[in-house]
Amino acid sequence: MSLFSYIKAFRQVYKEIQVQRRYNQSFLLPYLQTLETKYQGQFAPEQKHRIEKYYGLFITSFLCSSYKRLYGTALTSAERKRATLFGILTPVGDDLFDTDQLDNESIRAITFNPETYNATTFSSKVAKEIQAFLLANVPHKAAYIQASANVLDIQMATDAQKSPTISTTELEHITYTKGAASVIIYHQCLDMAADLPMQQALFYIGSLYQLGNDIFDVYKDVRDNIYTLVNTCKNVTELKQQFLQRVREQNGAIMALPCSQQNKKAFCIVMNTINARSIVALNQFIALQQKNNGSINWWQLSRKDMIVDMEKPLNILRWLYYIWKLPKLLPA
Numbered sequence: 043m044s045l046f047s048y049i050k051a052f053r054q055v056y057k058e059i060q061v062q063r064r065y066n067q068s069f070l071l072p073y074l075q076t077l078e079t080k081y082q083g084q085f086a087p088e089q090k091h092r093i094e095k096y097y098g099l100f101i102t103s104f105l106c107s108s109y110k111r112l113y114g115t116a117l118t119s120a121e122r123k124r125a126t127l128f129g130i131l132t133p134v135g136d137d138l139f140d141t142d143q144l145d146n147e148s149i150r151a152i153t154f155n156p157e158t159y160n161a162t163t164f165s166s167k168v169a170k171e172i173q174a175f176l177l178a179n180v181p182h183k184a185a186y187i188q189a190s191a192n193v194l195d196i197q198m199a200t201d202a203q204k205s206p207t208i209s210t211t212e213l214e215h216i217t218y219t220k221g222a223a224s225v226i227i228y229h230q231c232l233d234m235a236a237d238l239p240m241q242q243a244l245f246y247i248g249s250l251y252q253l254g255n256d257i258f259d260v261y262k263d264v265r266d267n268i269y270t271l272v273n274t275c276k277n278v279t280e281l282k283q284q285f286l287q288r289v290r291e292q293n294g295a296i297m298a299l300p301c302s303q304q305n306k307k308a309f310c311i312v313m314n315t316i317n318a319r320s321i322v323a324l325n326q327f328i329a330l331q332q333k334n335n336g337s338i339n340w341w342q343l344s345r346k347d348m349i350v351d352m353e354k355p356l357n358i359l360r361w362l363y364y365i366w367k368l369p370k371l372l373p374a
Contacts, residue, residue: 221252
C-alpha cells in the first residue's frame with residue numbers, strides 16, 4: 043500500500059465527515075428537538091453529545107460511508123437518513139436497559155413490534171418511533187430484523203459480565219459477538235444487505251472495535267465491576283498478540299471480498315485506524331506491567347494508570363505509525 047493510497051483514503055473520510063456535519067445541522071439536531079417537544083422529555087447532555095459527535099457523525103461518515111465506498115458507490119440520501127436515525131437508536135436503546143430498566147419482553151416488543159407497543163417513558167417513545175420508521179423503510183427487512191435480534195440477544199447476554207467468575211471463553215463470545223452485531227446492523231440499514239463474506243469481515247472488524255472499546259474503558263469497567271477480556275487478563279503482551287492475530291484475520295477477510303483491489307485497500311486502511319489506537323493503549327499497559335515486575339492487578343491501579351491520553355503528541359505519532367503498519371498485516 044502506497045502513501046498515496048493512505049492520503050486518498052483519509053481525504054475521502056474527511057470529505058464525508060463534512061457532508062455528515064452539514065446533514066446533522068439540517069436534519070439530526072432539529073429532529074432531536076422535535077422528539078423532545080413531541081414526547082415532553084430531554085436527551086441528557088452527554089447523550090446528545092454522543093449522538094451528534096459519535097453515533098450520528100462518526101459511525102455514519104466513517105463506517106457506513108466506508109461500506110459504500112468499498113462497493114464503489116456513495117451513500118444515498120435515504121441511506122444517510124436511516125443510518126443517522128439508527129445513530130439515535132443505539133444510545134437510546136441502552137437507556138431502555140440501564141435507565142428505564144424495561145423487562146426483556148418490553149424491549150423485544152419495541153424491537154420487533156413497535157407500532158403496537160404502549161410506550162410510557164421518553165426513551166421508549168423515541169425508540170418506538172425510530173424503530174417503526176426503520177422497519178417500514180429498510181429495503182431488506184428480514185436482514186435488518188435478524189441483525190436487530192442479534193444485537194438484542196447479545197445485549198442481554200452482557201449481564202453475565204457482572205460476575206467475577208465469568209470464563210474467558212464466555213467473555214470472548216460476548217465481546218466479539220457484541221462488536222460484530224453492532225457493525226453488521228448498520229450495514230443492514232443500507233440499500234444492500236451484507237452477504238456472508240461481508241458479514242465475516244464485519245465480524246472481525248466489530249470484534250476488534252469492541253475489544254478496543256474495552257481497552258479504553260478499562261478504568262470505567264473496573265470502577266463499575268464489569269468484567270472484560272482486558273481487566274481479567276494477566277498478561278497484556280499475550281492480549282496484544284491475540285489482538286494482532288485478529289487484525290491479520292480481519293485484513294485477510296477484507297482482501298478476500300469480491301470488490302476492487304483499490305477499494306479493499308482503502309477500506310482496510312480506514313478500518314484499522316481504530317485498531318491502531320488500541321495498540322498504542324496496549325503498549326502503555328505492557329510498559330506498566332513490566333514496571334510492576336510482570337504482574338498487573340487492574341483493581342489496584344490508579345485512574346492515571348488506566349487512562350490513555352491519545353491527545354499527547356507522542357501517542358499521536360505512535361497512532362500514525364500503527365495506521366501505516368496494521369493494514370499490511372495478513373494471515374500467514
